[in-house]
Amino acid sequence: MYVTLVLSPLILVALVRPPTDHSFLYTVGKNLALTGFTILAMQFVISARLKWIERPFGMNMLFHFHKAMAIVASLLLISHPVLLALGGPGWSLLFDPQVMWHIWLGRMALLIVLVHVLLASLRGIIKLTYETWRFAHNLGAALIRPLGLFHSWNAGGDFQSIWMKSLWAVLLFVALAGYLWHRIVRTLLLRRHPYKVINVREEAAGVWTIDLTPPEGICRFDYLPGQFHFLTFQRAPNLPRCPDELAGMERDGVAGLKVVHVLSEPSDEWKGERGRLEEDRIWRFLGPDAARRSHCLCAPPALLQQVIQTLRNAPVPAGRIHFERFSL
Numbered sequence: 001m002y003v004t005l006v007l008s009p010l011i012l013v014a015l016v017r018p019p020t021d022h023s024f025l026y027t028v029g030k031n032l033a034l035t036g037f038t039i040l041a042m043q044f045v046i047s048a049r050l051k052w053i054e055r056p057f058g059m060n061m062l063f064h065f066h067k068a069m070a071i072v073a074s075l076l077l078i079s080h081p082v083l084l085a086l087g088g089p090g091w092s093l094l095f096d097p098q099v100m101w102h103i104w105l106g107r108m109a110l111l112i113v114l115v116h117v118l119l120a121s122l123r124g125i126i127k128l129t130y131e132t133w134r135f136a137h138n139l140g141a142a143l144i145r146p147l148g149l150f151h152s153w154n155a156g157g158d159f160q161s162i163w164m165k166s167l168w169a170v171l172l173f174v175a176l177a178g179y180l181w182h183r184i185v186r187t188l189l190l191r192r193h194p195y196k197v198i199n200v201r202e203e204a205a206g207v208w209t210i211d212l213t214p215p216e217g218i219c220r221f222d223y224l225p226g227q228f229h230f231l232t233f234q235r236a237p238n239l240p241r242c243p244d245e246l247a248g249m250e251r252d253g254v255a256g257l258k259v260v261h262v263l264s265e266p267s268d269e270w271k272g273e274r275g276r277l278e279e280d281r282i283w284r285f286l287g288p289d290a291a292r293r294s295h296c297l298c299a300p301p302a303l304l305q306q307v308i309q310t311l312r313n314a315p316v317p318a319g320r321i322h323f324e325r326f327s328l
Contacts, residue, residue, distance in 0.1 A: 005042060009034040009167060016161040025087025029080050030158065036076030037148050039069050041171040044141070044178035049186060060324055067120075074117050077110065106151035112140045138183070145175050193218055205267040260285060277303065279310045291316050297323040 010031055020027070046053070046066045054062055085093045093103070116137065123133050149172055158164050199211035250259045262273040262281070275281070283290065291314050297307055304325055311321055 002042065006035060006038050009038055009164070012161075012163055012167055013158050016158075016163050023087040025083045027087075029083030029087060032076040032083065033080035033152065034158070036073045036080065037152065038171060039073035039076070040144060040148070041175040043070060043073070044145075044175040044182075048178040048182040050178075050181070058324075064325075070116070070120075074113050077113050081106070081110065100155070102151050102154035105147045106155065109144050109147035109151060112144050112147070116140050142179065145172065203261065204263055204270040204272070205265075207261060207263065277307060279313075282307065282310050290314060291320075294320045294322065297321070299323075299325075301325050 013031070013034065022030075043066060046062055046069070049059070057065075081094055085091050093099070094107070119128065119133055119136060122128075149168065153159055153165070153168065159168065193215045195212040195214055197210060198213050199209075201209045203209055250257050260273060262275065262277060263270055264274075264276050266272070266274050273281070286293070290311070293316075295311055295316065297304055299307065304323055308321060308323065312318070
């Protein structure tokens with residue numbers, strides 16, 4: 001279904017596009033823009049946290065797909081003016097200041113796409129915080145869609161057809177609906193039933209345990225291994241976004257569960273485990289019968305790969321290793 005939606009402009013263009021004397025490169029450039037822009041519209045739906053979309057795949061997989069398709073859309077949109085220049089008016093399309101206003105809108109949209117790609121690729125190198133990157137990402141996403149819409153509506157000869165205009169209007173509505181649902185409607189609905197923080201304990205520098213209680217009449221969430229949840233705290237912006245729920249399960253007496261915190265950069269007051277999850281530490285925690293147990297892992301990709309390799313060297317059968325990459 002997704003492929004059909006993404007290719008729908010090309011299918012419609014093939015049916016209604018008027019005869020043209022444009023070169024092959026010019027035509028390919030236009031088609032790439034149609035496809036790339038449609039992918040961008042669908043990005044708003046993928047990231048809208050719609051349960052009927054998330055449930056079959058999981059939010060983790062959707063985020064990976066969202067990231068991959070953003071790269072594809074960026075490459076298509078960056079190729080668009082290059083192919084138009086090679087197959088038509090030349091490089092003045094990109095650099096000539098004396099162009100129509102809708103060409104400037106296209107240039108602005110392309111610049112935002114390039115900034116998006118650079119920030120996403122270099123975020124770790126330039127030490128950009130997740131909150132700052134997310135703000136820039138959401139702002140850029142909100143600007144790209146209207147800029148691209150007005151650019152294509154006025155610059156594209158394919159939009160002489162009422163069918164293409166109708167399709168573009170539908171895509172705009174879908175993107176806007178996904179954005180408004182995620183950023184406004186869903187947020188307002190969640191705020192109607194806020195959880196209350198009943199206890200906060202600082203276990204060590206940067207490590208917190210937070211006890212929450214659900215609103216009256218609302219059942220608390222139950223989680224399966226590997227699942228996580230985003231939390232937003234009011235009047236306490238410095239608290240961590242994802243408190244450790246395993247400690248709560250340990251206090252509730254879950255059979256056989258022992259929570260061990262291992263801090264790589266602990267404070268002087270920390271009395272627990274220090275360092276990293278090296279192989280000898282893992283085996284000390286798991287014990288001699290690790291090969292007969294099931295192992296549920298959730299970690300960033302590098303750490304996850306290290307732990308999986310340690311377990312496989314035991315050897316622990318692959319069927320007993322269950323994991324989710326914590327990388328959004």
